[in-house]
Amino acid sequence: MTLVTGHSAALDFAQPDPVDLSSGKYVKLWQGPQHPGITGNMSLELVLDGDTIIECKTHVGYLHRGFEKLMEQRTFIQNFTVVCRIAVPEPAFNEYLYAAAIEAISGVQSPPRAQWLRTLNLEMMRLASFLMWIGGQGGAFGQYTVANWSLTYRDYVLDLFEEMTGARIYHMYMVPGGVRAGLPAGFEKRILKLMDDTDKLLDQIERVMYNNVVFKARAKGLGVITREMVDPYGVVGPNARASGFRRDLRKDEPYLVYDQLDFNVISGSAGDAYERAYLRLQETRQSVNLIRQVIAGAPSDGPFQADMPNLLHWKVPAGETYVKAECTRGEYGYYMVTDGTEIVRRVHVRGPSYTHAIALMERLAVGTNIADIAGLMVSLHTYPPEIER
């Protein structure tokens, strides 16, 4: 009769009683969708008592395109143009997971070189996404200098993506059975050069932003996720690691070539916005390091695509699977059901923002100062398009 850790009866998920707005004591404020301090296109409905938030409701759906419905209208290969658009700043994880789900059901094995290239692509994506996040976190607290620096470096990573895949944002690089192309000539040299520069940039960012007394004053103690909250709220990824959990799918359930790479799971303890920000900086460094390892370890020749049946009328056997990968925000997953036809029966995309931006955000926002909402929102690292899909 032992209760498993992480759950306590004291945690109450019940919705609070609605605030009596007609009393005139409170102000209702919409933050977004037309608001520069919101991440992407979503909105927060805030009720204020003075400067303090007493109620927060997340509204999503401004980006809803019905991806899961659209996927049920298209063949497996046609969906590759669709899936990458689900999470705009991080399309590569969608491509990988969609390909991995099909491979799991159909039993196709991608060759080793393709796995290394996929790992490279995912880690570059992680680096680009983290760089953008650092800029966002700086901007949310008014530190525009760092935002300009890091976004520029993200653009340099996008240049490398363009070399590797032919596209800046939406690559459509990973297909079932492998990847679309190998590396262009001289790519290794250029990426290693960029990694060296990025290391220097990250040192500078740490000096200017993370060691800054004002940044510390703003971020420390903001939006604390306690250890007890992690499991009941479904917190994953850096948000959970900053609260002291050593959970990383790359280590726990290794996929691709992560079991051959040398890295440690980074975790913190305080669980506040500063801890999360610092953890993400360390993970950015880790990502740079992993890219170096992948470049050193990747085989330079060999097939990068498995033999595939004609993709146009490929009938994937009936089955069901759930594949997941560690994206920058935590567990990203694809649940796929097939029924033996040329068209997928059902795809469900599980994005970590789904829990972070709604249940967790609504809880953390209560009691926060209105000035800190943008910073809190960014520190949870949420992307609206993966919530509403």
Place this chain on the structure above:
Amino acid sequence: MIAEWFGRAGNFSLTLLIVTVYGLLVGAFIERTIAKVQGRIGIPYRQPFINILKTLVKRTAVSHGIMFYLGPVFRIAGGIGTLAFIPVIYGSETFANFSYAGDLFLVIYFMFFGQLGMALGAGESGHPYSAIGIARGLSQMTAYEVPFALAVISIVIQYDTLSITEIVAAQQGGWQHWTLFTNWVATLAAMLAFLGMTGYSPFDIFLAPQEIPIGPPTEFHSAYLSLLQTNRALFGATKLVLFMNLFFGGATGWIELMIKTLAIYMVAVVVGVAFPRFRVDQSIRFFFKIPTLIGIISIIYVQMMFTS
């Protein structure tokens, strides 16, 4: 008599024009400096002028009431009024403006005046972010005015006068006579207050585009906004001239004025470009602690050094 007043008003108009244009140019220069730190090229020098022109020739304007009209007018009246009583160039009859024996107190009053008028105007716009911005702006202003007022009292005791012209006169004859060197404690307190006055990071919470879309002027547009933009340049330059007069020995020519004001402005910019912004309670706490303490020390210092 009347002819003399007309002459002075004409001179003042000339000063006003020069200071406004100079303020706009300084604004562009500062923008470009910040852009360089961020790795950008930045706006062209003509950009602030075009912006004002563009807002002026907007085709439509929506009003929210009489106070909404008057807000920007009060604001620019505050800017003009502040400049009107500051002698811009020491020793020049043309650019002495309406400086008189008690002008220092009037100037400090006018610096408040514009902010209050703006608060009324933005309040009438009915936008909640304006109201929040006003609340933050006024409370932060109250906070930084304390060290500033203490510093001003300190130099009033030091020079035993309320006239800016006389304060400048007392600082002539070499850099060692500047308040910066004779009363560095008061200068330090005033420069910390200056960081709050300019509205750069870390004290730009009342604008804070990421949190409350630019705060008080959220609803102002078209011609109202062009007035506010003009005032921003004018008021910014006026504050620089005031600080230069009080603490940095004033200026006897335009070139000296430019060098000194730019150097003073750079202090705020260098801090601003490296820092995120404080929350309003943090910034108030900041001003009430060290700068206020320094201000009090400066008065004690002055009492010991100059009045014995």
Place this chain on the structure above:
Amino acid sequence: MMSELLDRLVRDFGVTDITERPPAITTLKVSKENGERLIRELRDREGFTHLNFIACTDWIEDGIFRLIYMLHNYDSKQNLGVHIDIKRDHAEMTSIHTLWAQAWTYQRELREMYGIHFPGSPRLEEDFCLEGWDAMPPMRRDFDTAKYSAERFGHREGRVSLVPRDHMKVQLYPNRGGDES
């Protein structure tokens, strides 16, 4: 370890259709009545403390919605998918919003996208993604999104919209009238 657990679940909850699926998940099926009790037991006693997601598949041929609750055990690294079949008409399921904080969000989405009712789930009737929706819940299989889009939004003159899956075949095998075989 896993088989022990599954044996116990069969005994106590009458779960059926236990299937191992690649890459590393186990799915099982449980009746609607035992569903909430099973999930609570898995969470509280067996260490499945992480709810990955709640999703639904519309099996219109069989007249059922298949709900899937994907659970994860962080200690033993097991993934368990709980299938619960409910009837398509008057679809209703016990709410589990007291177990996980994010569960009501999923239930709100399922209410909007499939029309499944979860009695007691908070803010269930609020709009989630759609606003002012007046047609059938869009994720049901019998909802024709292309037709709806054409009627509601129209198409620009000159744009030819083809059924993607047929069009590619015609493009690639023009001589055989799109017959690829």
Place this chain on the structure above:
Amino acid sequence: MKKTPSTLSTLENAGLSAEDQLLFSNARPRPYEPYPIKAIEDFANWARANSLWILAFGTGCCSIELRPLMTARFDASRFGVAGRPTPRQSSVFIIGGYVSVKTLKRIVRSYEQMQGPKFIIALGSCPANGGMYFDSYNTINQFDLYLPVDLYVTGCMPRPEALLGAILELQDDIKAGKCDGANRYIEHFDEYKANQKKVIKDWNMPDYNW
């Protein structure tokens, strides 16, 4: 000046409740004439073209390219472009890609609050003809049915260079006096409104957001 198509002098505001109707203006917008002297109008247009303030509203995925555009790599501020957080002060609305029905409502609201002359740049193929979401139940297929578009930029998504090109193009058009989308919107106000109300089912805002 062209006549407005409707003979009604005020708007109905039928979507609002009785007490809310008192809070909102029901005046009809009127089209605006250029300055009578051409040289002044040209000068005004030159100023408008060289000071384009973009409304900070990322409506879709293409708006992710606005960040590289505004930051150090591409730095659009060289051309007088700046981001503005409030619709009252901005003059350019960049539609970032596909527009869902829920966002369209907010776009209309933000657009009407902008002060004329105002311009719309639509990015990507989705606002032009539905793009890859042509069969989606929640995205509109032709943006110019609902609001007047001054410039379309093709691509999925358009690169920052394409956006810079679009801004330069828009500047040329404004200088030539060709961008009068705001006037077109008001002249054909009833048609645009009817189209908007056809897709936005729960119309609970005033007919024109002053």
